[in-house]
Amino acid sequence: MRRALARLLVLATVAGGGTFLVATAEASPTHCSSRVTNYGTGGAAICARRTGFYRVTITCTPASGRVYFREGPWLKPGQGESKANCNRPDRVTYHAVQKRN
Numbered sequence: 795m796r797r798a799l800a801r802l803l804v805l806a807t808v809a810g811g812g813t814f815l816v817a818t819a820e821a822s823p824t825h826c827s828s829r830v831t832n833y834g835t836g837g838a839a840i841c842a843r844r845t846g847f848y849r850v851t852i853t854c855t856p857a858s859g860r861v862y863f864r865e866g867p868w869l870k871p872g873q874g875e876s877k878a879n880c881n882r883p884d885r886v887t888y889h890a891v892q893k894r895n
Contacts (some may be wrong), residue, residue, distance in 0.1 A: 823848045823871045828890040836879040837864075837889040841871045844895045853888035854880035861887070868894070 823841035828850055831838050839850035850866040866876035880886060 796865045809886040820894045822846045822895055823891075825871075826893070830886050830889055831877065832879060834885050834894045836877060837866075837886050838875040838877045839854045839866065839889075839891040840853055840875045841891065841893070843870075843871055845871070846893060848891055849876040849894050850878050851890050852878050852880065852886050852891045854884045856881070865892070 810885045821844040823846050824843045826839065826848060828837060828839040832837070837852035839848060841848040847868040847870060849868045852864050853861055854864060855861050862880075864878040864880060866878040867873040869876050
């Protein structure tokens with residue numbers, strides 16, 4: 795089985811023009827936190843270390859009960875807080891940090 799897999803990889807490398815790409819592991823932001831702001835109508839997220847990007851995501855709930863979502867801008871660690879707000883007087887019912895490399 796291993797021989798067959800090795801042959802397949804060699805064949806794929808040759809057929810692909812001789813290049814064999816290996817995905818590298820990139821570090822996502824760490825030391826992150828999110829919180830509710832603006833007396834319950836907004837959210838903020840911050841990350842302090844590593845590389846990549848982060849932003850806040852919040853779920854907003856109006857009196858009608860029909861939820862909607864908001865996201866803050868993508869930032870690099872150390873650039874401060876990513877912030878998002880609900881339409882007033884709607885309330886934040888969930889907040890989180892979203893990360894990407």
